[in-house]
Amino acid sequence: MNILVTGGAGYIGSIVVEELLAQGEEVVVFDNLCYGHRAAVPPQAAFVEGDLSDRAAVRAVFDSYPIEAVMHFASYTLVGESMAHPFRYLGDNVTNGLNLLREAVAHGVRRFILSSTANLFGTPERIPIGEKERIVPGSPYGESKYILERILHWLDRIYDFRYAALRYFNAAGASPTGERGEDHNPETHLIPLVLQVALGQRDKITIFGDDYPTRDGTCVRDYIHVSDLAQAHILALRALDAGSRTYNLGNGQGFTVREVIETCRAVTGHPIPAEVGPRRPGDPAVLIAGSEKIRRELGWRPRYPDLRTIVEHAWEWHRTHPHGYGDRRTPKA
Numbered sequence: 001m002n003i004l005v006t007g008g009a010g011y012i013g014s015i016v017v018e019e020l021l022a023q024g025e026e027v028v029v030f031d032n033l034c035y036g037h038r039a040a041v042p043p044q045a046a047f048v049e050g051d052l053s054d055r056a057a058v059r060a061v062f063d064s065y066p067i068e069a070v071m072h073f074a075s076y077t078l079v080g081e082s083m084a085h086p087f088r089y090l091g092d093n094v095t096n097g098l099n100l101l102r103e104a105v106a107h108g109v110r111r112f113i114l115s116s117t118a119n120l121f122g123t124p125e126r127i128p129i130g131e132k133e134r135i136v137p138g139s140p141y142g143e144s145k146y147i148l149e150r151i152l153h154w155l156d157r158i159y160d161f162r163y164a165a166l167r168y169f170n171a172a173g174a175s176p177t178g179e180r181g182e183d184h185n186p187e188t189h190l191i192p193l194v195l196q197v198a199l200g201q202r203d204k205i206t207i208f209g210d211d212y213p214t215r216d217g218t219c220v221r222d223y224i225h226v227s228d229l230a231q232a233h234i235l236a237l238r239a240l241d242a243g244s245r246t247y248n249l250g251n252g253q254g255f256t257v258r259e260v261i262e263t264c265r266a267v268t269g270h271p272i273p274a275e276v277g278p279r280r281p282g283d284p285a286v287l288i289a290g291s292e293k294i295r296r297e298l299g300w301r302p303r304y305p306d307l308r309t310i311v312e313h314a315w316e317w318h319r320t321h322p323h324g325y326g327d328r329r330t331p332k333a
Contacts, residue, residue, distance in 0.1 A: 002026040002066050003237075006052065006100060007073030008045065009036025012115065012171055012226055014180050016071060017045050019230040028065045030058075031074065039325040040180055052096035055103070062107040069111035069237055070104055072097065075144070078188060079119055082141035093144035101151065105159055111240045112163040113233055114152060116145045118248070118287060120167060128222075128290035131167075131248055138282065149246070156244045164236035168249035169222040169289045171229055173310040174317035181317030183324030191223070191311060194261055195318045198270035205272060207257050209279035218257035220286040222250035225304035225313070235298040245297070250289025251305045260307065267311045 003020060007013040008029030013036070020027050027045040032052075041047050046065065050057035052074055061067070075093045076082065082089040104112060119142030120135050137143040145167075155161035172191050174181030182192045196202045210217040232249050239245065255263075258274075265272050294300045304310060 001068045002028065003069045003071060004028045004030060004061065004065070004067045005045075005071045005073065006030045007036060007075070007115075009033060009038060009040050009047075010073055011180075011182050011184070012229060013071075013073035014040035014042075015175050015226050016073070016230040016233050018042055018175055018177070018180060019227065019234060021045060023234065028061065028067065030061055035184070037183055037325040040183070042179075052099050053092065055099045058099050058103045059106075062103050062109070067104075067107065067109055069113070069240075070100065070109060071113040071115070071233060071237070072100060073115045075115070077141065079139045079141050080188075082139045082144075086140040089140040089144045090147075093141075094147050097148045098151065101155065105155065105161060110159070110161050111237060112152065112161065113237055114145075114148055114163060114165045116149060116165045116167040117142055118167055118169045118250075118289065120146050121287075123284045124287070127286050128250075128252055128288045129248060130290040131246055131293055152244070162240040163244045164240060165246045166229075166232060166236060166249055167247065168229055168232075169224055169287060170250075171226050172223040173225040173227065173304065173313040176227060176304075176313060178316050178320060181314065181321065183321070185324075190221075190257065190260055191264070191314050192318060194264040194272060195268065195311075195315055197272045198264065198268040198315075199318060199322050201322070203273065205261060205274045206277045207261075207274055208277050208283065210276045211279075212285040214256055214285055216256050216258045219283055220254035220256050220288065222252070222254050222288045223260075223307060223310055224250050224289075225302060225310050228302040228304060231303070232294060232298075232300050235294075235300050239298055247294040248289045248291055249294065250291055251302055252289060252291055253305070254286060254288040255307050260311075263307050263311050264315075267308065267315050
């Protein structure tokens with residue numbers, strides 16, 4: 001199958017591309033390299049540098065390649081930034097997605113995977129969070145993803161356009177090959193921030209609040225290995241002939257901020273100083289995914305469900321790429 005992957009030079013997108021190629025698929029990556037990295041794209045994939053806001057450029061990709069399916073990762077993704085710049089998210093994320101969908105429909109493509117988010121649920125009423133949980137997006141970022149989900153719903157009804165919306169929780173880790181991992185600027189995710197302390201790039205890690213109603217007072221989050229996410233995307237793509245679908249994706253277990261820091265200390269052998277700061281506004285105490293539906297329907301099972309393995313893979317990436325894709329080093333034994 002010839003698959004177009006938007007945002008395929010980014011963290012999750014590039015690892016999905018790696019997995020698709022390993023399974024014999026043909027892949028075209030479309031990315032503006034605003035947040036992605038050209039070096040993250042496997043050499044076996046075709047690469048087109050372009051922006052989804054340029055509909056002519058999007059059309060040219062469909063004209064040039066025999067695209068049979070689309071995986072859509074390209075978007076602005078920072079929750080906090082979306083609160084400061086709502087039009088960028090409610091405008092660009094949605095408009096760019098529409099440009100992509102218009103061309104897909106016009107070129108007869110009827111298979112589409114949307115990278116969605118657990119931010120659709122804001123502060124959930126039930127834990128673990130299932131697909132039927134009430135949707136109250138926690139930010140303009142979450143709202144933009146929900147708008148795209150609703151657009152896909154109507155395209156399915158009108159054009160028989162099959163889609164899967166995959167709402168995932170905290171993607172973490174790195175490719176088991178060691179070739180691809182997180183390289184964000186600025187970095188906002190907990191595990192790489194903690195590992196930056198072990199690398200000497202930060203003096204300490206800040207814990208935002210230790211008075212939550214959890215087992216150690218710090219927030220609980222569900223971390224899912226990025227390669228397990230990639231496998232879920234591929235399984236969902238292959239199931240689309242049987243109809244559209246929506247899945248929540250996580251390990252189904254949660255780890256506190258302190259547990260993440262302790263695991264990073266154990267893996268790296270570094271003391272990793274930590275200090276407690278005030279709570280961040282809007283941080284729910286606990287977010288854990290209910291992923292029974294995709295397990296039941298598609299047989300998906302995380303290959304790397306334990307936090308230590310997730311951190312080990314992340315650490316291998318960061319210690320061999322201490323400055324991301326611009327600086328690869330061979331670590332000392």
